[in-house]
Amino acid sequence: MNSLDFWEKYSMISTSSSFADNAGKPKKCKFCKNQEPKVSFKNIPHIIPELLGSNNVIYQSECDTCNSTFSKYESHLAVFLRPYLTLNNVKGKKRVPKFHSRKDNKGTTEVISNEEGKREMHFNQNLDDFQIDEENKVMHVNFRKTPFKPRYIYKAIARIGISLLPEPQLSFYNHVCEWIKTNNDDLTNFLPHAFITIMTRKKFKSPFANLYKAKDLVVDNEELPDLTLVLGFANVVIQIFLPYSTEFDKIHNDNRNLSINLFPAFAWDDLQNKSSVKITSIDLSSNETISQDQKIRFSFQDIEKNI
Numbered sequence: 001m002n003s004l005d006f007w008e009k010y011s012m013i014s015t016s017s018s019f020a021d022n023a024g025k026p027k028k029c030k031f032c033k034n035q036e037p038k039v040s041f042k043n044i045p046h047i048i049p050e051l052l053g054s055n056n057v058i059y060q061s062e063c064d065t066c067n068s069t070f071s072k073y074e075s076h077l078a079v080f081l082r083p084y085l086t087l088n089n090v091k092g093k094k095r096v097p098k099f100h101s102r103k104d105n106k107g108t109t110e111v112i113s114n115e116e117g118k119r120e121m122h123f124n125q126n127l128d129d130f131q132i133d134e135e136n137k138v139m140h141v142n143f144r145k146t147p148f149k150p151r152y153i154y155k156a157i158a159r160i161g162i163s164l165l166p167e168p169q170l171s172f173y174n175h176v177c178e179w180i181k182t183n184n185d186d187l188t189n190f191l192p193h194a195f196i197t198i199m200t201r202k203k204f205k206s207p208f209a210n211l212y213k214a215k216d217l218v219v220d221n222e223e224l225p226d227l228t229l230v231l232g233f234a235n236v237v238i239q240i241f242l243p244y245s246t247e248f249d250k251i252h253n254d255n256r257n258l259s260i261n262l263f264p265a266f267a268w269d270d271l272q273n274k275s276s277v278k279i280t281s282i283d284l285s286s287n288e289t290i291s292q293d294q295k296i297r298f299s300f301q302d303i304e305k306n307i
């Protein structure tokens with residue numbers, strides 16, 4: 001993969017760091033297209049869910065009904081990302097979330113970060129969730145996540161992309177708006193993967209989301225998904241490609257390949273101590289509830305043990 005490719009092929013069209021909310025009156029929902037007073041707009045929707053870190057990126061164009069659907073997706077996103085949120089001390093709306101594992105037939109493992117960034121881990125009877133290498137000061141923890149629906153995670157992230165989409169382009173994504181807010185899935189053609197980079201040195205102070213658009217939908221004999229969203233918080237960068245627009249469907253030709261250009265998030269990190277970079281691809285296609293374990297390795301300075 002050549003990291004220059006991304007910048008040759010995509011340019012940023014919207015970002016949470018300079019987002020201007022141009023909602024008119026009456027307010028209209030970007031997703032269900034209903035206006036007030038048919039639907040209410042009492043909630044204050046955040047473009048970037050607060051579970052990724054407190055932020056003020058709010059907007060008006062999401063009605064309370066759609067907002068409550070998206071809240072459900074976000075609770076699945078929170079489960080999926082909780083190991084990162086806890087380990088990085090990411091303070092959401094109220095506090096840094098605790099990690100509680102599934103019970104399975106063992107018991108619960110709990111990980112807590114306090115305000116000073118100290119971590120407490122309670123393994124109860126589950127010592128096999130946890131391996132420690134004192135000599136190298138490295139710890140491996142197996143996070144047995146509570147169940148979640150991968151499709152909801154994709155939709156929670158795609159929702160951020162649609163929220164950032166400038167109004168004139170929204171008309172190419174009406175089917176996507178409809179698809180995101182609908183629960184009984186599902187017939188939209190999309191690339192169901194999240195591409196995740198974990199940085200070792202860099203940590204973002206607050207979460208952000210950038211939306212990029214392909215400069216050309218066809219390059220040589222390849223087609224490019226029109227929109228890609230890059231979401232960053234703590235030391236995590238997640239990229240997804242939004243479902244294809246109606247413009248893309250028009251040019252689509254089965255004889256061409258799809259060109260997937262990954263965002264070079266590792267360029268933000270300290271590359272001097274690294275010989276390779278890793279981008280993990282996670283399949284979010286399943287609309288079934290799944291249980292998943294995630295092993296995370298991290299280094300530590302001091303440890304106190306109470307066994």
Ligand SMILES: [Zn+2]
Pocket residue numbers: 029030031032033034039062063064065066067
């Ligand atoms: Zn709505």
